[in-house]
Amino acid sequence: xxxxxxxxxxxxxxxxxxxxxxxxxxxxxxxxxxxxxxxxxxxxxxxxxxxxxxxxxxxxxxxxxxxxxxxxxxxxxxxxxxxxxxxxxxxxxxxxxxxxxxxxxxxxxxxxxxxxxxxxxxxxxxxxxxxxxxxxxxxxxxxxxxxxxxxxxxxxxxxxxxxxxxxxxxxxxxxxxxxxxxxxxxxxxxxxxxxxxxxxxxxxxxxxxxxxxxxxxxxxxxxxxxxxxxxxxxxxxxxxxxxxxxxxxxxxxxxxxxxxxxxxxxxxxxxxxxxxxxxxxxxxxxxxxxxxxxxxxxxxxxxxxxxxxxxxxxxxxxxxxxxxxxxxxxxxxxxxxxxxxxxxxxx
Amino acid sequence: xxxxxxxxxxxxxxxxxxxxxxxxxxxxxxxxxxxxxxxxxxxxxxxxxxxxxxxxxxxxxxxxxxxxxxxxxxxxxxxxxxxxxxxxxxxxxxxxxxxxxxxxxxxxxxxxxxxxxxxxxxxxxxxxxxxxxxxxxxxxxxxxxxxxxxxxxxxxxxxxxxxxxxxxxxxxxxxxxxxxxxxxxxxxxxxxxxxxxxxxxxxxxxxxxxxxxxxxxxxxxxxxxxxxxxxxxxxxxxxxxxxxxxxxxxxxxxxxxxxxx
Numbered sequence: 254x255x256x257x258x259x260x261x262x263x264x265x266x267x268x269x270x271x272x273x274x275x276x277x278x279x280x281x282x283x284x285x286x287x288x289x290x291x292x293x294x295x296x297x298x299x300x301x302x303x304x305x306x307x308x309x310x311x312x313x314x315x316x317x318x319x320x321x322x323x324x325x326x327x328x329x330x331x332x333x334x335x336x337x338x339x340x341x342x343x344x345x346x347x348x349x350x351x352x353x354x355x356x357x358x359x360x361x362x363x364x365x366x367x368x369x370x371x372x373x374x375x376x377x378x379x380x381x382x383x384x385x386x387x388x389x390x391x392x393x394x395x396x397x398x399x400x401x402x403x404x405x406x407x408x409x410x411x412x413x414x415x416x417x418x419x420x421x422x423x424x425x426x427x428x429x430x431x432x433x434x435x436x437x438x439x440x441x442x443x444x445x446x447x448x449x450x451x452x453x454x455x456x457x458x459x460x461x462x463x464x465x466x467x468x469x470x471x472x473x474x475x476x477x478x479x480x481x482x483x484x485x486x487x488x489x490x491x492x493x494x495x496x497x498x499x500x501x502x503x504x505x506x507x508x509x510x511x512x513x514x515x516x517x518x519x520x521x522x523x524x525x526x527x528x529x530x531x532x533x534x535x536x537x538x539x540x541x542x543x544x545x546x547x548x549x550x551x552x553x554x555x556x557x558x559x560x561x562x563x564x565x566x567x568x569x570x571x572x573x574x575x576x577x578x579x580x581x582x583x584x585x586x587x588x589x590x591x592x593x594x595x596x597x598x599x600x
Numbered sequence: 601x602x603x604x605x606x607x608x609x610x611x612x613x614x615x616x617x618x619x620x621x622x623x624x625x626x627x628x629x630x631x632x633x634x635x636x637x638x639x640x641x642x643x644x645x646x647x648x649x650x651x652x653x654x655x656x657x658x659x660x661x662x663x664x665x666x667x668x669x670x671x672x673x674x675x676x677x678x679x680x681x682x683x684x685x686x687x688x689x690x691x692x693x694x695x696x697x698x699x700x701x702x703x704x705x706x707x708x709x710x711x712x713x714x715x716x717x718x719x720x721x722x723x724x725x726x727x728x729x730x731x732x733x734x735x736x737x738x739x740x741x742x743x744x745x746x747x748x749x750x751x752x753x754x755x756x757x758x759x760x761x762x763x764x765x766x767x768x769x770x771x772x773x774x775x776x777x778x779x780x781x782x783x784x785x786x787x788x789x790x791x792x793x794x795x796x797x798x799x800x801x802x803x804x805x806x807x808x809x810x811x812x813x814x815x816x817x818x819x820x821x822x823x824x825x826x827x828x829x830x831x832x833x834x835x836x837x838x839x840x841x842x843x844x845x846x847x848x849x850x851x852x853x854x855x856x857x858x859x860x861x
Contacts, residue, residue, distance in 0.1 A: 257722050260734045264694060264718055486703035488689045489696055489738070492682055493753065495652050498675025498704020543691050 271547040274540045278554035282332065285561035289328040292565050294573060295319055330458035331564040331578070332557045333466045334519045338526060339533025339556020340470075341515040343549060344477060346534055347484045348508045349414040350491070355530035356516035359403065359421030361396050362527070363428035365520040366451045368395025370435040373450065374443045388450065389462065389521040396517035399424050404509055414491075414505075453524040453579020455564055462522045469518040473511040474553075480508065481545035488543050528582045529556050529563075532590045539593060559586060601628040601662045603649075603761060603792050608657035610641070610648045617644045618655070618816045626794065626809075631787040633803040634796045636813035637837050642796040643683070645813065646763050649794070650680040661761055672704040679754035683766040685746045687738040693749050694734040697721035700753040721756065728752050728782065743770035751779065755786070762786060764795035768802065780806040804828055804851035812836060824851050834859045 290306070291299050297316055304310045305320040342355040356362050368391035372378050378387035379394065406420045432451075436444055483504050486494040491501050520526070533556035534548070540555075541547040559582070566585055567576040603626040610618040618641045626632055634642045648655040651667050651674045659666045661677055669677075691699070698721055725731045730748055733741065741749065747770045754762060764783060768776040780795075784806055787793040797803045803810050804824040812819040812827050814836045820827040825843075828851055833841040840856045 256731060257719065257726070260694070260722060260731070261715055261718050263735060265715070482699060482702040485691070485695075486699045488687075488691055489699060489753075490682075490686045492652060493685065493700075493750075494703060495671075496650065496675065496680040496682070496754070497700050498672040498757075500671045538690075543689060544695060 271541045275547055275551050278551055282554045282557040285558050286328050286332050289561045289564050290324050292568050326458040327455045329463050330455050331560045334523050335529050335556040335560025336553045337470050337515040337519040338530040339552045341512040342530030343534035343552035344508050345512050347487050348505045357527045360425030360428055361399050361516045362520050362525045363425045364399035365392040365396040366525050367428045367432045368392040369450050370432050370447050373447045374435050374439040392521035393517050400513035450524045452577035453526040454577045466518050469514050473515055477549055484545040526579045528586045529559050604660040606658040610644050610655045617641050624821055626792045630808050631784045631793045632809040633807035634811045635803050640813040641816040643765050646765050646796050650678050650763050675704045676757050677760050679759035679762045681750045681754040681764045685750045689738045691738050692735050697756050700756045724752050724756050762791055762793045766796050800853045
C-alpha cells in the first residue's frame, strides 16, 4: 500500500471511530432517559413503566399518571435542555474562540433569572401571556435582550470576539446585581420561589414547554449542522476562515442568534443550569475532536446524557427528596469534569 | 489574465494605511514581490487585495471586479497564505485542508467528497513535501511546518491569484529556497503570485518584479535591478547600501550603515 493509501485508510478509520462514538453517545442519551423514567420515589417496577409508556397490558391508573405526567415530562425536558444548552455552548465556544464561553458565563442565564425575578417578585409580566407562563416568558425575553446587547456590541465593534466576551461578563454581573436588588425587596414567599427558580429545576416541566423547546431545537439544529464545515474553519483562525471564503462576521452573527434562542428557551423553562453548556462540549471534544460534523451531534448527545444523569441523581442522592437539578449538575458534574480534564492534561 | 489595482485606499480609523494606490498591471506567470520598510503598508495591501480588509478603489482580476464577488467566489480565485497560522487547533493537517476545501462551499465544478477529497488534499500536501505531516495535529507543528501548511491551504482551491504574506519568515535557508522556487513555479504554471518579503536579497533573487512601497504609497515598481538601487534604498529605508551584481548576474544588497541619524 502506498503512503497515500495508508494515510487515507487511517483517515477513514478515524472517521469511522468518530461516527461510532457519536452513535454511542446517542445511545447513552437514550438509555439515560430510560433510567430517568424508571427512577423516582414511587418505586414503580420497570415493567409497569414500560407498559404505561407503550399502552400495552393493564396498568394501574396511578402508574399511568406517574409515568405520563410526572416522569416523562421531566425526562424529556432534561433531555432537551441538556441537548440545547450543550449545543449552544459548543457553538458559542467556537464562534467566540473561547473555551469558557457558554450561556452561563455570558450572562444569559443571569439575565433570564432577572427576568424571572421581575415576574415573580414585582409581578411585572408581558401582557397577554397566561399567568402560568409569565415567569418563563419574562426569562425568555430577558435572555434574548442580553443576547441582543451582545450582538449589538459585536456588530458595532466589527464582530470581534473579545468585545462580546467582556460585555457578556459585564451583563452577567449587572444582571446578578439587579437580581440581588429584586431579591432584597422581595417578600419572603416570593423570595423562596425565586431562589428555587434560580437553582434550576425540572419539576415544573410541562408538555407545552417541552413543545416550545423541541420546536426551537428542531429549528436551530439543521442550521447548526449545515454550518459545521464553516464552524470547523473558525478553529483555524478567523483570518484563515475568511481566506477560505467565509463571511466570518455573518457566520458569527447567525450562530449567536441560534445560540441565543436555544439558551433562552432552555433557561426560561427550567431556570439556571450551569455546567452542562460548558462540560458537554468539552467532553464531546475529548471524544471526537474539533471537526464540527461530529462535534455538534456529540455535544448534543453528551449534554442530553449529562442532564438526564443529573436528573436521575437529583432523585436518588437524598432518598425521598428531589434536589434542584441545577445544584446536582454543578456538584456532581464538576468533579467528574475536572477529572476528565486533568486526565487529558496528564497524557 | 491580469490583475489591476487602481486607486486602492485602506483606512484604519482616520488614518489611511494605503492611500490611492495604483499599480502597473500584474500578468499571468508573474512572480511579484512587495517590499518596503516596516509600516509601509505591505501586508495591508496584500490583505486588501485578498478581500480580508475593507477597502475602496478597484481590484480587477481577469476583467472582473474582485471585491464585488461573493466571499466564497473570491476565495475560489484568490489564495491567501498568512504570515503565521495562529492555531491551537487539534485538527490534523489533512483535516485542515478538507476544511479549506469545504468551508467556502466546496470546489467549483468538482464533486470532491469522501476519499476523492482526501486524495486531492494529499496530492497538494505531497507537492509541498508535507504528506508526512498529514495526520499530525496543527497545534503540534513547528512554526516552519505551520507556514508551509498555510501555503497548502491557500493552494487547495487552485486559485488564479496567490498571495503570500511573508511566506519565508519562519523558514530555514533550505526551506526558503524550496518555498520561493515553488512560488515561482506556481506562477509559471499560469497564475499570478504576489509575496510580501522583507529580505531584499531573496526578493532580488526570485522576483520578476519588485513593488517598493513607502508610507502607503508606491515608490517604485519594476525589475529588481531597476528598483533596488542605492538611491532608492537610502531614501526608503534610510540605509547606506551597496547593490552589486554577482557573477551570475544576480543582484546582491549589502547594508553598510544608516544614512540618517
